[in-house]
Amino acid sequence: MQHTAHHPSRPWYKEPWPWILFGLPAISVVVGIFFLMAAIKSDDGLVTDDYYKKGKAINMELRRDKAAAQMGLSAQLMFGSDGRSLRLVTASKVKLPDTLSLSMIHPAQDDYDLSAVMTMAGPNLYQGILPKIPVNANHWYVQLEDHDKKWRIQGEWKPGSGQMAMLGQPHLEPVEH
Numbered sequence: 001m002q003h004t005a006h007h008p009s010r011p012w013y014k015e016p017w018p019w020i021l022f023g024l025p026a027i028s029v030v031v032g033i034f035f036l037m038a039a040i041k042s043d044d045g046l047v048t049d050d051y052y053k054k055g056k057a058i059n060m061e062l063r064r065d066k067a068a069a070q071m072g073l074s075a076q077l078m079f080g081s082d083g084r085s086l087r088l089v090t091a092s093k094v095k096l097p098d099t100l101s102l103s104m105i106h107p108a109q110d111d112y113d114l115s116a117v118m119t120m121a122g123p124n125l126y127q128g129i130l131p132k133i134p135v136n137a138n139h140w141y142v143q144l145e146d147h148d149k150k151w152r153i154q155g156e157w158k159p160g161s162g163q164m165a166m167l168g169q170p171h172l173e174p175v176e177h
Contacts, residue, residue: 061152068151074168075144075153077102081163083133088118088126088144097146100126104134104157105141112137118144134159142167 012018072093079086090096098120106112112135118126134140138158142165145152153168 064145064150064152065154068153068168071151073151073153074166075155077142077144077155077157077165077167079157079163079165084130086116086118086128086130088128090124090126092124096120096124099147101145101147102128103143103145104130105143106135106137107139107141140165144168 072091073096074092075088075090077086077088086102088100088102100118102116102118104114104116114130114132114134116128116130118128121127136159138160140157140159142155142157143152144154144167155165155167157165
């Protein structure tokens, strides 16, 4: 005669496999909700709805660059040790206005962009103060323009390379002896 032992069956919730099978989709839902919330809260500002208008505006911007080149305009921007004060030395064939607009454009986050009004402090010399110290970035785009937006010059500042940035294309001419 054979005798078999009868083990009472355990309820399903005491078994590990149902929890593993239910847990994986539950974790996926939680992670998905987390990424959805992160996407909603952080606007990268890189995509534009009116790309056609932006493309047409590029042609107008290029006209401003050409106008600055015809003026023989170039500048050297120097950053003060406090991180906010600015000094600008300009070269131009024409007289420049008493105030200029300087924009520091972050390459990826437009909410980090800064602007300053540069006021004439002497012949070919302007000074200004940024509203705050720029965030740490590998490089910045710098743009100088008049308030009427008839011309502009641009450059790039790499903080790791020093406290100076060149704007525009300096026109070098040979010295006459």
